[in-house]
Amino acid sequence: MENGISAEKCRNSIKALEDAMYVIGGKWTLRVIIALKDGHTRFNDIQRTIDGISAKVLSSVLKDLEENGFVKRKVDIGVPIVVEYELLPYAETLQEVLSALVSWGEMHREKVIRKQEELV
Amino acid sequence: MENGISAEKCRNSIKALEDAMYVIGGKWTLRVIIALKDGHTRFNDIQRTIDGISAKVLSSVLKDLEENGFVKRKVDIGVPIVVEYELLPYAETLQEVLSALVSWGEMHREKVIRKQEELV
DNA sequence: GTAAGTAGTAACCTTTAGGTTAGTAAATGA
DNA sequence: TCATTTACTAACCTAAAGGTTACTACTTAC
Numbered sequence: 001m002e003n004g005i006s007a008e009k010c011r012n013s014i015k016a017l018e019d020a021m022y023v024i025g026g027k028w029t030l031r032v033i034i035a036l037k038d039g040h041t042r043f044n045d046i047q048r049t050i051d052g053i054s055a056k057v058l059s060s061v062l063k064d065l066e067e068n069g070f071v072k073r074k075v076d077i078g079v080p081i082v083v084e085y086e087l088l089p090y091a092e093t094l095q096e097v098l099s100a101l102v103s104w105g106e107m108h109r110e111k112v113i114r115k116q117e118e119l120v
Numbered sequence: 121m122e123n124g125i126s127a128e129k130c131r132n133s134i135k136a137l138e139d140a141m142y143v144i145g146g147k148w149t150l151r152v153i154i155a156l157k158d159g160h161t162r163f164n165d166i167q168r169t170i171d172g173i174s175a176k177v178l179s180s181v182l183k184d185l186e187e188n189g190f191v192k193r194k195v196d197i198g199v200p201i202v203v204e205y206e207l208l209p210y211a212e213t214l215q216e217v218l219s220a221l222v223s224w225g226e227m228h229r230e231k232v233i234r235k236q237e238e239l240v
Numbered sequence: 241g242t243a244a245g246t247a248g249t250a251a252c253c254t255t256t257a258g259g260t261t262a263g264t265a266a267a268t269g270a
Numbered sequence: 271t272c273a274t275t276t277a278c279t280a281a282c283c284t285a286a287a288g289g290t291t292a293c294t295a296c297t298t299a300c
Contacts, residue, residue, distance in 0.1 A: 057288060
């Protein structure tokens with residue numbers, strides 16, 4: 001385990017893991033991405049879709065998503081002004097992570113439920 | 121999008137996602153799992169392996185991992201008492217999540233670096 | 241005339257994960 | 271003999287993520 005190459009590799013994997021968690025590990029980040037995927041493109045629409053999120057938090061999540069290249073903010077200057085948030089292709093790169101997390105989460109929940117039933 | 125079945129499915133996926141993030145989303149959780157995978161089984165050994173983790177935090181992470189069925193705590197009553205933490209097979213179910221996160225993190229970092237280089 | 245919707249921001253507060261320091265008690269090493 | 275190692279725990283503190291409330295200025299609907 002302690003030869004140079006594999007230790008280096010291991011450190012890189014950990015770094016990558018932490019980078020990923022930093023970007024998508026927020027409480028609301030993935031939910032906002034899912035809402036956008038689901039076709040909700042406007043601020044209040046997204047907020048209504050995601051139960052419990054506040055305007056302040058949604059605003060900051062959207063800014064982070066923009067900075068990270070997941071989302072484009074489009075402003076239509078009209079009457080009234082309409083702002084739309086559009087998922088960029090880069091968001092699709094998360095697909096594997098998302099589905100791995102979802103299927104693990106489902107599996108884990110079933111396990112937890114089985115365990116609880118055993119205790120009854 | 122708004123028919124009953126797919127909305128229900130969507131809500132379940134989100135729930136699963138949140139469950140997963142709740143279990144593995146802590147700052148140190150995945151790193152502790154990796155250290156255990158790497159063959160570090162004893163408390164101080166793990167702590168030395170993971171740069172920056174405190175005894176208090178390691179202790180609580182290990183307790184959570186035990187509760188979630190990832191880890192078994194084994195006590196050898198001898199002189200001195202030796203405690204060993206052993207990864208259970210259940211931890212292997214995380215493999216897909218881990219590798220998806222690592223490869224996404226690597227890809228994302230490269231993208232960020234490229235972007236920074238463009239700016240120079 | 242007033243309520244509600246548009247997309248947010250400002251100021252403030254709370255919660256909690258995590259960090260810091262110190263200490264246990266017995267054993268080994270220098 | 272003094273420091274170090276073992277596996278932690280207790281008490282305390284901090285930072286930051288997130289929550290709450292109120293407000294903007296304009297428009298449409300009732």
